Amino acid sequence: MRKSSLLIAALLAISTSTFSKAMAETVTMHKDIQGISKISLNSAGKLFIQQGNKNSLKIEIDKELIPELNVSKTWNMLNLGLKHSYNYHPNSVKYYVVMKDISQVSTKNSGQVIISSNIKGKDLDLNVENSGSISTKQINVSHSTKIALANSGSISVGNLNTNDLDLSLKNSGSIAISNLHAKNLDSSLTNSGSVNIYGGKVNLQTIKLANSGTYKSQLQASRADIHISGSGSVYADVKDQASVNISGSGDLYVKGKPAFKSVSITGSGQIHSMQTFH
Template identity: 40%
Template sequence: MLNKLFYKSLMILMIFISINTLTFSKEVTISKDVSGFSSLLINSSGTVYLRQGNKDSVKIIIEKNLIPYLDVDNSSHELSLSIEKNRPEASQVKYYITMKEIKNLKSVNSGKIMILTPLRTKQLTLAVENSGLIDIDKVYNTGVTNLLLKNSGTININDLTSIDSNLEVKILVKSILII
């Protein structure tokens, strides 16, 4: 009898916890109906998980309290993602993006772009400003690949196939030590 009472109490507690977790969850998932972009800009901290696919899509996992500060803009073939500045929670935002065509990727202000599929493109510009990151495993580019690093940041490309490539580095420092 005591065992049955214990298990019933435990079940009720588990149901209560499950309902509260769903009701008071801090994160929400937002889908945006956008298309026709070949450039991506993340202009705040947060992480973009990017795939190249047959259809453009945007899904964002964000804390409820950040929704009023979220800006998703699609104009001139560029998808721009940002959170109003001075929001420390912005680093927790996750953007899941699928793009049909990828020409330009730019990370500014600590944003990260993690490319999950090999990229196939006719031209590509990768730019990182102010401690951002772009990480790609494979790029197959039938044109020129342009890489731009400004102030600080990282571009990781494990395997790049390209007709030609250009690298531009702009670092504002007092001295540079090359070993």
């Protein structure tokens, strides 16, 4: 019994020592950043962004990774990342950024971006490349918004209010918007990704889907211009008028009773009427 107690005590001592050592190896750094409105996370890591009254940057990084840290500014773009693209754990480096103006947020190579505050501005670009991710809750942009995802990865947006939205997805990956209000929505989906818009309203929705892939837009559009090439599926809610062009075996599922201004189908593709999204 005494030996067991001594063994447990020794293991607890080792665990506590290891934990303390791990905690001690995390270093917090502060850097001065001025004149930025764009930000890019270029490697693995987590970036937390807030919009505030002044710019600031705090970095929490494993001590042994400090030589790998690469922070630079190009014009109004703040670049964050590690010099070499090793398979670092996302928690190895965390960036906490406050920006007064936000016009572009980009990430690539497995970087994770979390925008924790509402974003307000004139124009905004959200870009993901190569398995990264961006998530944000509320965007209010007076002019135009661009959302682009290339290769794998994900972009998740809560409420989005804008004048024009340009949405692009290439290869695999997913884009999700909880609620969208805009005048014009121009969407392009290539290859096998998925787009989901769960609610809202737009005046004109233009959809271009090539190859496979799924585009599901549960927002109500007054007018829609839909092009399907390949075997993908489009789900759309159209109130007044629709133009449709299908080439291949793709399918269009339409909620609402729009007048079809023009319909062109080449191949085995079909137009289906539906009462609810499924």
